[in-house]
Amino acid sequence: MNIKTFLIGLTLISIVSFFSCRDDFDYDPLTSDLRYSRDTISVDTVYNYSKSETYVLKIYNPENDNRVIPKIYLSKGDKSFFNINVDGKAGSSFENVPIRKKDSLYIFIEIAAQEATTNPLYDDEINFETKSSTKKIKLLSWIEKAKVHEKDATISSENWNSNEAQVIDGNLTITSDLTINKGTTVYFKKGASLTIADNAKLIVNGALNNEVKFRSARHNNKYDSIPDQWKKIELSPNSYSTINYAKIIGGDIGLNVNNASLEISNTKIVNNQSYGILANNSTIKGYNLILNNSNLASLAIESGGNYEFYHSTFANYFNFNTSVGPAYSVYLSNTDSNQNIHPLTKAIFGNCIIYNQRTPNALVFSKQDGATFNYLFDNNIIHNTDISILNVLNNNNFLSNNIKDPEFINPNYNANRLSVKETSPAKNSGKAEYANLFPTDYNGNNRQTSPTIGAFQ
Helix, strand or coil, X not given: CCHHHHHHHHHXXXXXXXXXXXXXXXXXXXXXXXXXXXXXXXXXCEECCCECCCEEEEEECCCCCCEEEEEEEECCHHHCCEEEEECCEEECEEEXXXXXXXXXXXXXXXXXXXXXXXXXXXXXXEEEECCCCEEEEEEEEEEECEEECCXXXXXXXXXXXXXXXXXXXXXXXXXXXXXXXXXXXXXXXXXXXXXXXXXXXXXXXXXXXXCEEEEECCCCHHHHCCCCCCCEEEECCCCEEEEECEEEECCCEEEEEECCEEEEEEEEEECCCCEEEEEEEEEEEEEEEEEECCCCEEEEEEEEEEEEEECCEEEECCCCCCCCCCCEEEEEECECCCCCECCEEEEEEECCEEEECCCCECEEEECXXXXXXXXXXXXXXXXXXXXXXXXXXXXXXXXXXXXXXXXXEECCXXXXXXXEXXXXXXXXXXXXXXXXXXXXXXXXXXXXXXXXXXXXX
């Protein structure tokens, strides 16, 4: 036997001996009260037959001696939807759990929901028994009833309501019509998308404070702020859609409108990786829209089309570490990806805010001769510092525009508060003609007297 073999053998014997000793912890039971990192663990909403993120509870031994905790267990035992892991072991009940002096122990917690109950609030407790007391740590979650669609499913017609969330895996295609009523949540798994097929129809009937929400299937609230968690909503050629009071958050492309017709109002489209709205040779009329935080553009219009936007806010403060795109607010083009030219018959922006952070100009044109390129920007606030490319204060198609900072409350991706401060140049500067056409703002406030530019009065 050489020395290396001998040393390796000796080391292995030592390790085995150490862990063998650890099985017989000759510690006395804890007599003092443990200290806990929190008294309640609130797990984010999950839908039926899904798992939550993992949460951590830290407990601390205040004594100067190594001890054991006589018992740790879930009140509902093996029947609990909650799963716990104590000192590297999964289970529902543990006895004589060692904890070293002045040291901590971590407990990992998740919920694996079963069928949603009539009362969506689900609770349990972790019980810690010591010689002196019993401590209960409350566990809370909300189990949302949901329909999980088969991967890459195709549906003719459906009506979705708030009493049941919808979960999309892969691509869900609607071939006839889909109506989504107020308060409904549509969850997308990673890479998932919703396609409204050729000649089909989408109706989104949300309401103020009861919007239809399109978001990631990952339930932790932070995923409402992170882009590229799902793919897109696609409106296919000759489809017709109306959207009112929706929130579209965290995809790659919020709305991809391809040779389609869309009427959209009172809608927030934020934190989407590439585009908020990408429109190709389509017809769109929108008002009270709030778009923000996309790496390429909040609104990109390609291949021409026909567009009208009033009292809308096209911001772009996209600032993730991986971001390398221009983050324009509005991009207008009359060419497609193959450089084919299509007429831009109309692009009207009235009483809108078009403002970004990354580039000198928030508004960018890509115009090729050979087709119509008609646009009008009337009474907007537009970020425009490079007048060698575009001067919105001296152009026949720009009327009464302003280039001052609109002074948003907080445009960052985790806030998206795009109302403006009282000192904003947008205040009391709206054109009455557009305010009278759309007399209430996103929040339902009347704007006919001293209207404010943008989606918020």
